[in-house]
Amino acid sequence: MNNHSPITQINGEDTNCVNAFDRGLYYGHGLFETTRLSGGAIPLWPLHCKRLAAGASRLGIPCDERKLVEYRDTLLAQCPDNGIVKIVLTAGVGGSGYRPPESVSPSYLFQWFPFPKYSCDWFSTGIPLFLCKHKLAISSSLAGMKHLNRLEQVLARAEWGDEYPEGLLLDQQGLVIEGVSSNLFCFRENQWFTPILADCGVAGVMREYLMSVLLPALSVPVTESRITLEKLVSSEEVFLCNSVVGIWPVVSLADRYHWPLGEHVKSIQHRLQDVLPCYG
Structure with a gap:
């Protein structure tokens, strides 16, 4: 450091x-x-x-x-x-x-x-995820953009301290959208799903890279979908991603729901590390 x-x-x-x-x-x-x-x-x-x-x-x-x-x-x-x-x-x-x-x-x-003080263990051990009370507003005219108006993320991040590395944001309908500073993928029914961002949320660069380049190279199907909290918690594996940290496996949500550190996430992490070693 x-x-x-x-x-x-x-x-x-x-x-x-x-x-x-x-x-x-x-x-x-x-x-x-x-x-x-x-x-x-x-x-x-x-x-x-x-x-x-x-x-x-x-x-x-x-x-x-x-x-x-x-x-x-x-x-x-x-x-x-x-x-x-x-x-x-x-x-x-x-x-x-x-x-x-x-x-x-x-x-x-x-x-x-300087690079933030993230724990190196999270890449391999996974992270616990906080469930934010704040719900993202619906605004299709701004959806997907990383514009400068980040008050929603400021309010959400104020809900917890250092006990969680990241928080999960839902929209006004209760649909899963993203992490406060990351995008989400979940594995179920032999494929990966990521939330549709037509009404709110930020379409991250790492999300785009995984969907358009890395996952197709692995012949792994990925679909944008409307994901309820029920579908998320019943998924087999979950991870978050962004262009700073790469991929973080998620092992729990709100200390109530748990996922294994699965082989599907690990294979994507390893492929990303092979192509872009800085994310190892």
Whole structure:
């Protein structure tokens, strides 16, 4: 574990100061990506760029991939070690109240942080999962995006302390959606299922990689589905994933429901580690 201080750059310049009139600060008018830095590179970079560009298009924010690469490389040249690189794209300054300006001049914020103090055991032993009381609001116009409005996650994360690594979020109908900072997969009926994110939730980069690349390479079927809590607790195996930690097997929920550390999850973990060793 390193003790280096975080690094912040805005539009390629070293600074810790955000414009007080930035629409990202005022209205949450922007998006972000949380990526892993390993060996001087960001795994799954193309998928991060793809998601950021798609979300920016939905929010009316121009996203220049050449600038993303330029500002990324400027930051990486200063990073002292492996860690976390956070990318924030905002609509910049301008507009009249909520109404955006006719011509948006986006701001690109890049940050490096030391890697969080996660337990190395969770990869192999699995994690207990907290069941959040907060229910996600339905908003199909925002569903899937990793936009800057994260108050729901803030409220959910305030429900527990350090006794659980992660919490499970349901929607207003009681359907399973995601972890507070991760996506969920469950194994039942000889295939993997992951919640449909058409009404709420964040479509994670690791989720996309597993569904479109890794699981098909293993000839393992995966289906997006509406998952009730009853279906989840009767599943054979469960795991959470994101682009920082990789895959965490889930062994319990709310200290009431339990799953084994099964071979299906382990096989996916091992394949991910073979392709991207930083997730081992």
